[in-house]
Amino acid sequence: MPKLALPRLTFWRGVLLAILAAGTYATFLRVFKGLAGSTNLTDAFPWGLWIGFDILCGVALAAGGFTISATVYIFNLEKFRPIVRPAILTAFLGYVLVVVALLFDLGRPWNVWHPLVMWNPHSVMFEVGWCVTLYTTVLALEFSPVVFERFKMTKTLHVLHVIMPILVVLGVLLSTLHQSSLGSFYLIVPTKLHALWYSPLLPVYFFLTALTLGCAMTIVESFLSHRAFGKELEMELLVPLGRVALLILGVTAVIRFADFRHRGILGLPFAPTYESRLFLAEMIIGVLAPAVLLALPKVRQHRTGLFLSALLIVMGVVMNRLNVSITGMERSSGEIYVPAFTEIAITLSVVGVGFLVFALAVKYLPVFPEHEMKDARPPVAPDALHVAAQPIRSLPMPAIAVVALAFVAAGALGADGVRRREVVPGPPAPSGTPALAAALASFEAPAEMTFPQAPDSPGPVSFRHASHVDASAPDCLACHGNSYSFLGRTEAPPAGLMHDTKHCGGCHDGTSAFSIEDDCTACHKSE
């Protein structure tokens, strides 16, 4: 009898299991307790971690797909071909997970298909919805040869091979559009997003950072694949990616400088606010430190050095997306947002599932075609983790110093930023008693009105506000809001209702005013 072999529990598998358990519990809360019971979102802060990380970072982190497929298919740089499959797989998984995460965030996830049918071409989100749907389809098709190869479906493979250039061009266009459009989300809030991040160039920034990230993620993935699966890409492929990342980092930095100068806010990053601190931390981690590292040929060509540089870029883009969606939106909302445990658990689970599915795909599908890969080492179990060939201590001293400095500086800035975080005062608090003389002069008691008549009523009742309201201190709510409609009642009240203590009888009791028992004709006029 075949024995069912349970995978051995290793440290990382344990972590993954714990995360997925927390995620399952969080999913339960999301489904049965709604958004209020599973998030710290509020009316003032309606977008949190799920949009900021799962959507904005998720889509950006999947940018390797279009960057690499364009490099190989369009620019015909054949040497990068071995990277295409893992890059496309990562992108495809990334997009599927983005959609899954979106279902958690949407208030009515069962309506997620609505943008495909109910169009609003003026909405950036409509455009992003369409692009993401189409691009996920394109990615599935781009990856499908891997599956068809597994099942040896040669005819289908041939068709796909013929249409591949069209798919790739389409994929690059769709990616360009929605990567930049995620930045365009925030163009509509010039008064709500902090000036450090609000810019008319938001779509340009989002696109350029996505490109940089596409290169960086490919490097990081290769490094991680090496550690996890013993499969890696050759350094002569990764180093040029590092150079391209450096180039785009530089271009973006120059554009940002010009943009800040043009808007006259060159001094703003140095203002003593927590936004400025977190902006500087983002710039040091995501731009300055990786640019310095990648500019040093010795670091760039060093496996660990290249990995560290790419990792810094990834962290920088994640910080950027969170700064735009959370840090930058807090001041105008008047609230400080801290994600709930459930929000974090779902986010980690989404990432965990991504790793899990990627690992399974690598195991069962020809993602890393053997003949094209440099098999660096015999495959190792994921738990037998060793740092790759070149240990960190073999990095040039200045590089280690740059990384350490970047982390220390960003950490200090971040800590100082968090310390400076404050709730911004909302509208001015009530102070003093409003002077109402001028306002009271415009008080006009509503016109005389006749109540709808009950069937057994001895005659219609007219009500004069003028004789019931003290014009010097009108108290509308003494009667309205409890028993009497503001908008007028058209149907007749039940017999006797108006005489009760909630209505006329409340005051017309013989002490405050003449009693309803006294004289019917005082109120009921004969017809």
Next chain:
Amino acid sequence: MLNTQAKGLLLDTTRCIGCGACALACKERNGLPKTSEVVLEDKLSDKTFSTVNQVGNRYVRRMCMHCATPSCASACPVAALEKTAAGPVVYHESKCMGCRYCMIACPFGIPKYEWEKKAPLVRKCDLCADRLAKGLKTACATACPTGATTFGNRDALVLEARARFAANPGRYREHVYGFEEVGGTSVLLISDAKPEELGYPAGLDETPPPHLTWRVLNIIPDIVMTGAVLLGGIYWIRNRRDEVEAAEGHHDASTKGH
């Protein structure tokens, strides 16, 4: 531009006595539950579409401004929010998928969400669209006893505001808030105080925020066409070399990797 027959409201803080009639009339019309002991302490929420609060030493109303070019309607991916010719910005709840981009987009922070519900909706003032259709005033304007909330054609209300400035020299800070802000709103505000002293956002540009996104969305067809030609061209040039090489019999590069 706003339809000249579009309805609107003129809010005048100098006429408000803080009686709370507007807020309660709003609750009555929308069938909303009581949310606080004293109506003046209500905050805008999924159960309160209109408030009157003491801000500083004045009473100030807050409600949907019913923008001429609403950010919420522009942001909504499914066109669940719509500016009608009659003036109100209305919400088609069956379309909504709950992305809450309207709440992010609104410069006044008006749309609120039913966070507690399992099938939540966005809730906000709809300028009593059904009453307007019947030729009635909004509930709040019907209830207001001082003219602090005045209902009418938006154009006429602008003139009314200026007439009040002229008739009461020194009483107002002579600025009609909402005349130009975010491209104009159907609800206008006049006061002796600056908007920020009333808790209203200040420094709003007269460019409607939706135009900021439309400028970008509008060039997408150009990007797609230029991009397709450019990428196609690069593809052709870069791959042509291989084809030529293959034809010359150096090596067959076109089948590499497949």
